[in-house]
Amino acid sequence: MEQGKIELGEAIPQAGPDLPGPFPVGRYARRLQEEMRKRARVQLIGEVTGVGRSKVQAYFELRDSQGAVPCAIWLNDLEKAGLPEGALRDGAELVIAGGPDYYPGGGQASPSFSFRATHVRLAGEGDLLARLEALRKQMRAEGLFELQKQLARPLLPQAIGVVTAESGAARRDLLAGLRRRGWGGTVVWAFAPVQDRHAAPAIAAAIQGLAARPEVEAIVVTRGGGSLADLWAFCDETLCRTVAMLRVPVISAVGHERDSTLLDDVAAVACSTPTHAAEAAVPLDCDLARRDLERVASSLRRAAEGAIGARARHLAALARGPARALQRERGALNQKTREIRAASERGLGERNEFQRRIATVVLARARRRGIERTAAATAKERRRGSAIERAAAQALERRREALARAVVTLRAHDPERTLERGYALAETPAGKPVTSADAAVAAAAVRLRFADGRVNAKIEGDVEREAR
Amino acid sequence: MSEKPDSYEVAVERLEEIIDRLDSGQAGLRETLDLCAEGRELVTYCAAELEAVGEGLKELKLDELAAKLDVSAEP
Numbered sequence A: 001m002e003q004g005k006i007e008l009g010e011a012i013p014q015a016g017p018d019l020p021g022p023f024p025v026g027r028y029a030r031r032l033q034e035e036m037r038k039r040a041r042v043q044l045i046g047e048v049t050g051v052g053r054s055k056v057q058a059y060f061e062l063r064d065s066q067g068a069v070p071c072a073i074w075l076n077d078l079e080k081a082g083l084p085e086g087a088l089r090d091g092a093e094l095v096i097a098g099g100p101d102y103y104p105g106g107g108q109a110s111p112s113f114s115f116r117a118t119h120v121r122l123a124g125e126g127d128l129l130a131r132l133e134a135l136r137k138q139m140r141a142e143g144l145f146e147l148q149k150q151l152a153r154p155l156l157p158q159a160i161g162v163v164t165a166e167s168g169a170a171r172r173d174l175l176a177g178l179r180r181r182g183w184g185g186t187v188v189w190a191f192a193p194v195q196d197r198h199a200a201p202a203i204a205a206a207i208q209g210l211a212a213r214p215e216v217e218a219i220v221v222t223r224g225g226g227s228l229a230d231l232w233a234f235c236d237e238t239l240c241r242t243v244a245m246l247r248v249p250v251i252s253a254v255g256h257e258r259d260s261t262l263l264d265d266v267a268a269v270a271c272s273t274p275t276h277a278a279e280a281a282v283p284l285d286c287d288l289a290r291r292d293l294e295r296v297a298s299s300l301r302r303a304a305e306g307a308i309g310a311r312a313r314h315l316a317a318l319a320r321g322p323a324r325a326l327q328r329e330r331g332a333l334n335q336k337t338r339e340i341r342a343a344s345e346r347g348l349g350e351r352n353e354f355q356r357r358i359a360t361v362v363l364a365r366a367r368r369r370g371i372e373r374t375a376a377a378t379a380k381e382r383r384r385g386s387a388i389e390r391a392a393a394q395a396l397e398r399r400r401e402a403l404a405r406a407v408v409t410l411r412a413h414d415p416e417r418t419l420e421r422g423y424a425l426a427e428t429p430a431g432k433p434v435t436s437a438d439a440a441v442a443a444a445a446v447r448l449r450f451a452d453g454r455v456n457a458k459i460e461g462d463v464e465r466e467a468r
Numbered sequence B: 001m002s003e004k005p006d007s008y009e010v011a012v013e014r015l016e017e018i019i020d021r022l023d024s025g026q027a028g029l030r031e032t033l034d035l036c037a038e039g040r041e042l043v044t045y046c047a048a049e050l051e052a053v054g055e056g057l058k059e060l061k062l063d064e065l066a067a068k069l070d071v072s073a074e075p
Helices: A025-038 A075-081 A127-139 A169-180 A201-209 A239-246 A260-268 A274-281 A284-412 A415-420 A437-443 B009-026 B029-052 B061-073
Strands: A044-052 A055-064 A069-073 A091-102 A113-123 A160-165 A186-191 A218-223 A252-256 A426-427 A445-450 A453-458 B060-061
Touching: A025 B061, A044 A069, A055 A075, A055 A284, A055 B061, A069 A075, A069 A091, A075 A113, A091 A127, A091 A160, A113 B029, A127 A239, A127 A260, A160 A169, A160 A201, A169 A218, A186 B061, A201 A218, A201 A239, A201 B061, A218 A274, A239 A260, A252 A274, A284 B009, A284 B029, A437 A445, B009 B029, B060 B061
Parallel strands: A069 A113, A160 A186, A160 A218, A186 B060, A218 A252
Antiparallel strands: A044 A055, A044 A091, A055 A069, A091 A113, A426 A445, A445 A453
16 A cells, blocks of 8 residues: 555545546446446346335335345336236235336435336246246256155154144144044144245244254145145245255145145155145054054964974974884784785695695606606515525525535434444433543443433443553 | 164064064074064064054144253253
């Protein structure tokens, strides 16, 4: 900063010492007004807020989530627009046509910028749908429609939050739907306006308040049907971006079946009615679940008892098995015994018959062989007998001859034959032969045996020895 | 499962697995008894959860809930 160049009343020289000017501000203000009025005339659409009137004009702000423009319309232009009574109100969706303007003010009056509207009308369905579609496209591209849908929704929440109007059919219908499911948990209400210009921020605040409570497991946002303009709060970009980023599932049930809001797009579930929202918030039909649970409990009990019972029966059967098997084997054995006996008897008969036949044959053969052998033996014996006989005869003959010779010999030695020839035999009285003279002398008496008889004789004298 | 299930749906999902396994007839005695014991715990848990939402619907306003919690949070 160069202190020497600063002069009282000058603009800040350091900001742009080379720029043109300085100009009188009033002149500049008028030039600004001229420049503004040269800008292209356009149509704007947005929500009306801060409506006010002076003697000659009405003024308001037209805004959406991206920004706002101060607007003004001469009352005569407003009258020409022919809006319904009270249509220019906070929260109304308007389409205005005009261009930027600048009021330079004056000695007492303050300058101001405004969009000077020359035409105004209420936004129609088409206008809103076009805006909605643009928002939808943008948010879909940002992936904001998927975030809530990826959240897990509890099957059986203990507490749910509900954002709705304090007085309205939606509240009643939702409660009825919850009761029909047999659900008796806690409903945490967060009442909010659902139609005016404060609706969207109030709804967003209510949802955020509920989401901050850890016991709240799901949030239902609901209101009854209406025109798209009536439901426009639920197409609010800020509200929908808020919902998209929540970690608690939000269930949207706004309007009727044909209505589709931006909230429906970002919510975890979009329902056509509060009743459907009740079913989405509590997916479990509690009455049905209680009955199912009883069945499951019975099923488990049966399974446990059945598993034990079946195995116990199996074990018992196994325990009986050996006896039964023994009995079975015994039966089988008896049967086999009977069969064997029968077969044996049958076989014995057959064998007997067979053996009989065999025996017959064998015997016949044996007999034949016996006969043959006998015959042969007989012939042999006969032959042998003949030989024996012959031998015997010969032996007999030989023995006869020998005998004859012996007889002859014997007869030759027979003392009787000697006696017959006149000799006598001296014997002791006892009959023993006396073969010597000495024996005769010793005996003193002898018996003389002749061929015709015996006589006693006395020995006298001694032995007279014969000379040799 | 001796631990408490994370949620009713986790419990129900496990119960369905148990019933399927038991119905298959492939589980042995020990496994069957273990599954039945686990199933009974899950049934008890589920019954308690259902019981908790079976005593009539309760209504509370968000600000009342906040006030109640604030009071209970005071030392």
